[in-house]
Amino acid sequence: MNKISKLICTILVVAMALALAACGSSKVNLQILDTEYALEDYAIAVSKENTELLGNINAALKELEANGTKKAIVDKYISGVEHSLKFQENVAADAPTLTMATNAAFPPYEYYEGGKIVGIDAEMAAAIADILGMKLVIEDTEFGSIVGGVQSGKYDIGMAGMSVTEERMQSVNFSDTYATGIQSVIVKEGSSIKSVDDLYADGATYVVGVQQDTTGDIYCTGDFGEERVIRFAKGADAVQALVTGKVDCVIIDNEPAKSFVEANNK
Numbered sequence: 143m144n145k146i147s148k149l150i151c152t153i154l155v156v157a158m159a160l161a162l163a164a165c166g167s168s169k170v171n172l173q174i175l176d177t178e179y180a181l182e183d184y185a186i187a188v189s190k191e192n193t194e195l196l197g198n199i200n201a202a203l204k205e206l207e208a209n210g211t212k213k214a215i216v217d218k219y220i221s222g223v224e225h226s227l228k229f230q231e232n233v234a235a236d237a238p239t240l241t242m243a244t245n246a247a248f249p250p251y252e253y254y255e256g257g258k259i260v261g262i263d264a265e266m267a268a269a270i271a272d273i274l275g276m277k278l279v280i281e282d283t284e285f286g287s288i289v290g291g292v293q294s295g296k297y298d299i300g301m302a303g304m305s306v307t308e309e310r311m312q313s314v315n316f317s318d319t320y321a322t323g324i325q326s327v328i329v330k331e332g333s334s335i336k337s338v339d340d341l342y343a344d345g346a347t348y349v350v351g352v353q354q355d356t357t358g359d360i361y362c363t364g365d366f367g368e369e370r371v372i373r374f375a376k377g378a379d380a381v382q383a384l385v386t387g388k389v390d391c392v393i394i395d396n397e398p399a400k401s402f403v404e405a406n407n408k
Contacts, residue, residue: 170385171331172403177338179393180325180361184251186267186317187292187300187310195298199317202273206266212320215265219250220397229268233277240276242267243297245285247376248353249401251303251321263301266320284375286355289313303395305357324396325358328384328403335391341366351380351389358393378402 188196206212214225244263246252252261259280271278281297288300293313303323306316329335341348342365350366352359354373362371372389374380380392381402394402 171407172328172381172384173331174396174399174403175327175329175335175337177327178324178396179327179338180357182305182323182325182357183319184303184321184323185306185319187289187304187314188298188317189292189295190313190315191295192298193315196315196317198274199270199299202270203318203320205273206269211269212266215262215269216321218265219262227269229265229272230278233272234275237275237277239279239298240267240271240274241279241281241296241298243281243283243288243291243300244302245288246280246282247378248285248303248395248398250397251395252301262321263303267299267301284355285353303398307357307360309360325361325393326396326399328381328392328394328399329390330384333391341391348390349388351383351392353377353380353394356394358395362393381406 186199188199203212211227214223214227217223218225242263244252244259246254246259246261248261250261251263252259254260259282264280267280268278283291285302288297288302288304289310290313291297292300300314303321304310305323306319310316327335327338327341335341335348340346341350348370350362350371352362352371352373354375359371359373372380372383374383377392377394377398380389380394383389384392385406392399392402
Protein backbone atom coordinates (compact mmCIF):
# COMPACT_ATOMS: atom_id res chain seq x y z
CA MET A 143 0.00 0.00 0.00
CA ASN A 144 1.53 3.37 -1.03
CA LYS A 145 1.47 6.57 1.05
CA ILE A 146 -1.54 7.98 -0.80
CA SER A 147 -3.54 4.80 -0.23
CA LYS A 148 -2.56 4.80 3.44
CA LEU A 149 -3.65 8.43 3.73
CA ILE A 150 -7.00 7.70 2.09
CA CYS A 151 -7.56 4.73 4.46
CA THR A 152 -6.69 6.88 7.43
CA ILE A 153 -9.14 9.57 6.34
CA LEU A 154 -11.89 6.98 5.85
CA VAL A 155 -11.29 5.43 9.27
CA VAL A 156 -11.39 8.82 10.96
CA ALA A 157 -14.55 9.79 9.08
CA MET A 158 -16.24 6.52 10.06
CA ALA A 159 -15.23 6.98 13.69
CA LEU A 160 -16.64 10.49 13.70
CA ALA A 161 -19.88 9.28 12.10
CA LEU A 162 -20.27 6.52 14.68
CA ALA A 163 -19.56 8.95 17.49
CA ALA A 164 -22.17 11.32 16.12
CA CYS A 165 -24.72 8.52 15.95
CA GLY A 166 -23.95 7.40 19.45
CA SER A 167 -24.36 10.88 20.87
CA SER A 168 -27.48 11.83 18.91
CA LYS A 169 -30.15 13.26 21.17
CA VAL A 170 -33.56 11.59 21.35
CA ASN A 171 -36.18 14.10 22.46
CA LEU A 172 -39.52 12.98 23.83
CA GLN A 173 -42.96 14.56 23.91
CA ILE A 174 -46.38 13.90 25.42
CA LEU A 175 -49.35 13.58 23.08
CA ASP A 176 -52.09 16.16 23.41
CA THR A 177 -54.78 13.51 23.65
CA GLU A 178 -55.14 11.67 26.96
CA TYR A 179 -55.37 7.90 27.16
CA ALA A 180 -57.49 7.63 30.32
CA LEU A 181 -58.75 9.62 33.30
CA GLU A 182 -58.68 8.11 36.81
CA ASP A 183 -59.10 8.85 40.52
CA TYR A 184 -56.32 8.30 43.07
CA ALA A 185 -57.19 7.11 46.55
CA ILE A 186 -55.66 5.46 49.62
CA ALA A 187 -55.86 1.67 49.99
CA VAL A 188 -56.91 0.37 53.41
CA SER A 189 -57.57 -3.16 54.64
CA LYS A 190 -61.24 -4.18 54.45
CA GLU A 191 -61.06 -5.12 58.14
CA ASN A 192 -59.82 -1.69 59.22
CA THR A 193 -63.00 0.32 58.75
CA GLU A 194 -62.15 2.61 61.67
CA LEU A 195 -58.90 3.71 60.03
CA LEU A 196 -60.71 4.25 56.72
CA GLY A 197 -63.26 6.51 58.39
CA ASN A 198 -60.52 8.48 60.16
CA ILE A 199 -58.58 8.93 56.91
CA ASN A 200 -61.66 10.20 55.07
CA ALA A 201 -62.32 12.67 57.88
CA ALA A 202 -58.69 13.81 57.72
CA LEU A 203 -58.87 14.27 53.95
CA LYS A 204 -61.96 16.47 54.36
CA GLU A 205 -60.08 18.57 56.92
CA LEU A 206 -57.04 18.91 54.64
CA GLU A 207 -59.34 19.97 51.80
CA ALA A 208 -61.12 22.54 53.96
CA ASN A 209 -58.02 24.16 55.45
CA GLY A 210 -56.15 24.35 52.13
CA THR A 211 -53.39 21.91 53.05
CA LYS A 212 -54.19 19.50 50.24
CA LYS A 213 -54.04 22.27 47.64
CA ALA A 214 -50.77 23.56 49.08
CA ILE A 215 -49.18 20.12 48.85
CA VAL A 216 -50.34 19.54 45.28
CA ASP A 217 -49.31 23.04 44.18
CA LYS A 218 -45.81 22.49 45.60
CA TYR A 219 -45.14 19.45 43.44
CA ILE A 220 -47.22 20.32 40.39
CA SER A 221 -46.73 24.08 40.07
CA GLY A 222 -43.55 24.62 42.08
CA VAL A 223 -45.28 26.89 44.62
CA GLU A 224 -43.47 26.30 47.92
CA HIS A 225 -45.40 26.24 51.20
CA SER A 226 -44.30 26.72 54.81
CA LEU A 227 -46.24 23.79 56.25
CA LYS A 228 -44.37 21.36 58.50
CA PHE A 229 -45.40 17.77 59.09
CA GLN A 230 -44.52 15.15 61.71
CA GLU A 231 -42.57 17.61 63.86
CA ASN A 232 -44.48 17.19 67.13
CA VAL A 233 -45.29 13.48 67.15
CA ALA A 234 -45.36 11.93 70.60
CA ALA A 235 -42.62 9.40 71.29
CA ASP A 236 -45.20 6.73 72.10
CA ALA A 237 -47.51 7.57 69.17
CA PRO A 238 -48.83 4.60 67.19
CA THR A 239 -47.31 4.14 63.74
CA LEU A 240 -49.06 4.51 60.41
CA THR A 241 -47.18 2.33 57.93
CA MET A 242 -47.56 3.43 54.33
CA ALA A 243 -46.54 1.22 51.42
CA THR A 244 -45.46 3.00 48.25
CA ASN A 245 -43.29 2.60 45.16
CA ALA A 246 -40.93 5.56 45.26
CA ALA A 247 -40.29 5.81 41.53
CA PHE A 248 -43.35 7.80 40.52
CA PRO A 249 -42.57 11.54 40.63
CA PRO A 250 -44.09 13.85 41.70
CA TYR A 251 -46.24 11.55 43.84
CA GLU A 252 -43.33 9.68 45.45
CA TYR A 253 -39.62 9.70 44.73
CA TYR A 254 -36.27 9.94 46.49
CA GLU A 255 -34.61 13.25 47.23
CA GLY A 256 -31.47 13.27 49.34
CA GLY A 257 -32.13 9.69 50.44
CA LYS A 258 -35.64 10.57 51.66
CA ILE A 259 -38.98 9.70 50.08
CA VAL A 260 -40.81 12.90 49.18
CA GLY A 261 -43.73 13.87 46.94
CA ILE A 262 -47.45 14.51 47.00
CA ASP A 263 -48.32 11.17 48.58
CA ALA A 264 -45.55 11.36 51.19
CA GLU A 265 -46.64 14.82 52.38
CA MET A 266 -50.33 13.99 52.19
CA ALA A 267 -49.77 10.89 54.32
CA ALA A 268 -47.69 12.92 56.79
CA ALA A 269 -50.47 15.50 57.08
CA ILE A 270 -53.03 12.73 57.67
CA ALA A 271 -50.79 11.11 60.28
CA ASP A 272 -50.51 14.45 62.12
CA ILE A 273 -54.31 14.75 62.31
CA LEU A 274 -54.58 11.17 63.56
CA GLY A 275 -51.77 11.65 66.11
CA MET A 276 -49.67 8.91 64.49
CA LYS A 277 -46.06 8.52 63.40
CA LEU A 278 -45.73 7.94 59.66
CA VAL A 279 -43.41 5.18 58.43
CA ILE A 280 -42.99 4.85 54.66
CA GLU A 281 -41.96 1.52 53.14
CA ASP A 282 -40.68 1.46 49.56
CA THR A 283 -41.75 -1.74 47.79
CA GLU A 284 -42.76 -3.11 44.38
CA PHE A 285 -45.97 -1.51 43.15
CA GLY A 286 -47.56 -4.90 42.52
CA SER A 287 -47.13 -5.98 46.15
CA ILE A 288 -48.81 -2.96 47.74
CA VAL A 289 -52.43 -4.12 47.60
CA GLY A 290 -51.54 -7.59 48.87
CA GLY A 291 -49.47 -6.09 51.68
CA VAL A 292 -52.34 -3.85 52.78
CA GLN A 293 -54.80 -6.72 52.51
CA SER A 294 -52.66 -8.94 54.75
CA GLY A 295 -52.07 -6.22 57.34
CA LYS A 296 -48.36 -5.87 56.62
CA TYR A 297 -49.00 -2.20 55.81
CA ASP A 298 -51.72 0.07 57.18
CA ILE A 299 -52.24 2.00 53.96
CA GLY A 300 -51.10 2.05 50.35
CA MET A 301 -50.39 5.36 48.58
CA ALA A 302 -48.62 5.26 45.25
CA GLY A 303 -50.64 7.27 42.78
CA MET A 304 -52.99 4.29 43.00
CA SER A 305 -56.19 4.29 40.96
CA VAL A 306 -59.43 2.80 42.19
CA THR A 307 -60.31 -0.26 40.10
CA GLU A 308 -62.91 -3.00 40.48
CA GLU A 309 -60.16 -5.61 40.72
CA ARG A 310 -58.35 -3.82 43.55
CA MET A 311 -61.61 -3.18 45.39
CA GLN A 312 -62.04 -6.93 45.72
CA SER A 313 -58.98 -6.97 47.99
CA VAL A 314 -58.98 -3.59 49.78
CA ASN A 315 -61.17 -0.61 50.49
CA PHE A 316 -60.35 2.85 49.17
CA SER A 317 -60.59 6.25 50.76
CA ASP A 318 -62.22 9.24 49.17
CA THR A 319 -60.34 10.54 46.13
CA TYR A 320 -57.50 12.92 46.91
CA ALA A 321 -56.20 13.49 43.35
CA THR A 322 -57.19 12.97 39.73
CA GLY A 323 -54.71 11.42 37.34
CA ILE A 324 -54.47 11.45 33.56
CA GLN A 325 -52.87 8.54 31.74
CA SER A 326 -50.75 10.10 28.99
CA VAL A 327 -48.77 8.79 26.03
CA ILE A 328 -45.05 9.57 25.65
CA VAL A 329 -43.51 9.26 22.19
CA LYS A 330 -40.31 10.30 20.45
CA GLU A 331 -40.47 13.61 18.65
CA GLY A 332 -41.38 12.88 15.03
CA SER A 333 -43.13 9.62 15.93
CA SER A 334 -45.80 8.32 13.57
CA ILE A 335 -48.06 8.10 16.64
CA LYS A 336 -49.80 11.47 16.54
CA SER A 337 -52.78 10.74 18.78
CA VAL A 338 -54.18 8.01 21.02
CA ASP A 339 -56.43 6.96 18.12
CA ASP A 340 -53.37 5.77 16.20
CA LEU A 341 -52.84 3.04 18.80
CA TYR A 342 -56.31 1.65 18.03
CA ALA A 343 -56.10 1.94 14.24
CA ASP A 344 -56.74 -1.17 12.14
CA GLY A 345 -53.51 -3.08 11.68
CA ALA A 346 -51.65 -1.03 14.31
CA THR A 347 -48.74 -2.95 15.84
CA TYR A 348 -47.23 -0.26 18.05
CA VAL A 349 -45.59 -1.69 21.18
CA VAL A 350 -46.45 0.07 24.43
CA GLY A 351 -44.18 0.30 27.47
CA VAL A 352 -45.84 0.40 30.91
CA GLN A 353 -44.94 0.12 34.57
CA GLN A 354 -45.92 -3.35 35.72
CA ASP A 355 -49.18 -3.74 37.67
CA THR A 356 -50.23 -0.10 37.25
CA THR A 357 -53.54 0.88 35.70
CA GLY A 358 -51.57 1.75 32.57
CA ASP A 359 -50.56 -1.92 32.44
CA ILE A 360 -54.10 -3.11 33.12
CA TYR A 361 -55.75 -0.81 30.58
CA CYS A 362 -53.17 -1.34 27.82
CA THR A 363 -53.18 -5.12 28.15
CA GLY A 364 -56.97 -5.09 27.90
CA ASP A 365 -57.00 -2.68 24.96
CA PHE A 366 -54.04 -3.89 22.89
CA GLY A 367 -53.27 -7.44 24.08
CA GLU A 368 -50.26 -9.02 25.74
CA GLU A 369 -48.25 -9.11 22.52
CA ARG A 370 -48.22 -5.30 22.25
CA VAL A 371 -47.36 -4.51 25.87
CA ILE A 372 -43.94 -4.69 27.54
CA ARG A 373 -43.86 -4.31 31.32
CA PHE A 374 -41.10 -2.66 33.32
CA ALA A 375 -40.45 -2.53 37.05
CA LYS A 376 -40.20 1.27 36.97
CA GLY A 377 -41.65 3.99 34.78
CA ALA A 378 -38.14 5.32 34.18
CA ASP A 379 -37.15 1.94 32.73
CA ALA A 380 -40.07 2.10 30.30
CA VAL A 381 -39.04 5.58 29.19
CA GLN A 382 -35.46 4.42 28.65
CA ALA A 383 -36.79 1.59 26.50
CA LEU A 384 -38.61 4.20 24.40
CA VAL A 385 -35.40 6.20 23.97
CA THR A 386 -33.50 3.09 22.83
CA GLY A 387 -36.26 1.97 20.47
CA LYS A 388 -37.47 -1.12 22.34
CA VAL A 389 -41.02 0.27 22.54
CA ASP A 390 -42.93 2.76 20.39
CA CYS A 391 -44.53 4.69 23.23
CA VAL A 392 -44.99 4.73 27.00
CA ILE A 393 -48.32 5.11 28.76
CA ILE A 394 -48.10 6.47 32.31
CA ASP A 395 -49.64 9.10 34.57
CA ASN A 396 -49.29 12.62 33.19
CA GLU A 397 -47.33 14.11 36.09
CA PRO A 398 -44.58 11.47 36.10
CA ALA A 399 -44.66 11.66 32.29
CA LYS A 400 -43.83 15.36 32.45
CA SER A 401 -40.98 14.70 34.88
CA PHE A 402 -39.52 11.93 32.71
CA VAL A 403 -39.75 13.97 29.51
CA GLU A 404 -38.21 17.04 31.13
CA ALA A 405 -35.31 14.99 32.54
CA ASN A 406 -34.66 13.31 29.18
CA ASN A 407 -34.84 16.48 27.10
CA LYS A 408 -32.40 18.51 29.22
